[in-house]
Every structure is written in structure tokens, then in C-alpha cells.
Amino acid sequence: MKLIFETNPEIDPQEPTIIIQAAKQTDKAAAIMAALEHFQAEKSDIIPVKTSQQLNMVKTKSIILVDLVDNLLVIYTVDGILKTKETLVSFHQKLTPKHFLQVSRHAIINVDYLLALEDSFSGNLTAKLAHQLTTSVSRKYVKDLMHFLGI
Template structure:
């Protein structure tokens, strides 16, 4: 059984509380608890909405709904679960603003949201094809295959 309690410590910042997990040893249950706390912290600190400037308006996108961001010529196409939004924003700037560990670069022109990755299949010359939700397919460049596999926990 896990015991939880609050201890008042005036030396700890009120905006950044400190969580300490105490146990006789670092077993699977302790690691699961630490992982849970870290996952919670990441969810709380991640922005939920991203403002995208299009030609005629400012669109508020839920980050969870973004499937793929892909540059074609000088236009960034943002594929969501509902629509495709076009903007003049650069891919690098977009990636910095999203700042989410679920988004990973798969080519010099595209980022995907791993929450929407359904499958990967071999393509030509070492590349792979990623199948995403909404029946979206995109190429994973050979240069990025290894980092994608590591991110997915595959060696």
C-alpha cells in the first residue's frame, strides 16, 4: 500500500513543488509511481492549444488533433483530425512552439504526432512509409528512421 501525505516546507517554491518517493528499494512499483508523476508533470506543462496564423484568420488548434505538419515549397500544411490548415510559418518555428515529446521529425520537411501513428512499412531505398490516422500517409526519410525507432523503443 502506498502512503501519501503533505509536508509543509517554506523553503520549497509554491509554484514548483518537490515530490520525493521514499522506499526501501527502487522496485517496479516505485518506478511505476515515478513514471506516473513524470507523465503527469509533462501533461500539465504542455500547452493544449496552438494558435496558427493563416492568410485570413487566427485558428486555435488543439495540439492533440494535429496529425502531421509538412512543408510543401514555402507553405506549411498542418493536417488535423478535421481539416488541413495552411500557413506561412516555418517547420522549425512550428516544432519549437509545439514543444511536445509526442511530435517527432521524420524528414527534413515533416513532423508527425506519434499519438496518430498507426503503422510503419518498408518503402524504397531504406525509407519507410508512415500510416497515420485520417488515412494520411507520409514518407519517413532514411536519415530519421533510426531516431524514430529509438523513440518508439525499438532497437
């Protein structure tokens, strides 16, 4: 991947234009675009989570793991567990990409709570998190996690 910066006096300095060029639309290009969209959107330090009983205000820094279990989104925090009917995709969009990474089709982790990674079945890894939580890192996401960790 090449990074090139070009000046253009016709562009408003408050609204820079970003163009991603490639031979074709790839997963990598889509990931870059998604990261830029996440960067552009201002994220709150508090996310509203609607459970069956109430609307809870959750501090994003307290979230350890978000896991999809039986069509319910289970949010593990340092204070407890919340369950909501929100989708994993929509919840992920509310989180800052600086701390949160999707590690499987069903899970997002807060890397601030990642304690260790262990080899698992057929190329997968097991992520050991704070509060004795674990989740599987599927092969599809291992490379992204290693890149995120600088490995």
C-alpha cells in the same frame, strides 16, 4: 551515454544546472540539448496558427501531421487542414516532444496517430497515419523514430 547525478549545495534547487560533456559537439549532444530546451519550455495545449484569412486556435492533440509543401506549412488535424507561412522549425518548437517527432526535412508526425510503418524506397519508411494520411520517413530519421518507439 552515461547519466550521472551530483549534488551541489551551491546550486539553487529551483534552478538546476545541466552540463553535457563530450569529446566534441555532436548531433547526439545537440539533440539532447534540444530535448532539454523543449522540456524546459512550458507548452500550451493550444497553438495559434495564422492562415491567410484568420488566426486559428489549434489543439495540439488534434494535430496528425505537419508537412512543408511548396513553401507553405500544411497542418493536418482531425478537423481539417490549415496552411500557414510559418517555418517547420518554429512550429516544431511549439509542440511537445512527448508526442511529436520530426521524420524528414519536411514533416513532423504526432505518434499518437501513427498506425503502421512500411518499407519504402532505398531505406526510407512510409508512415501510415490516421485519416488515411501518409508521409515519408527519411533514412536520417529512421533511427530516431525507432528509438522513440522503443524498438
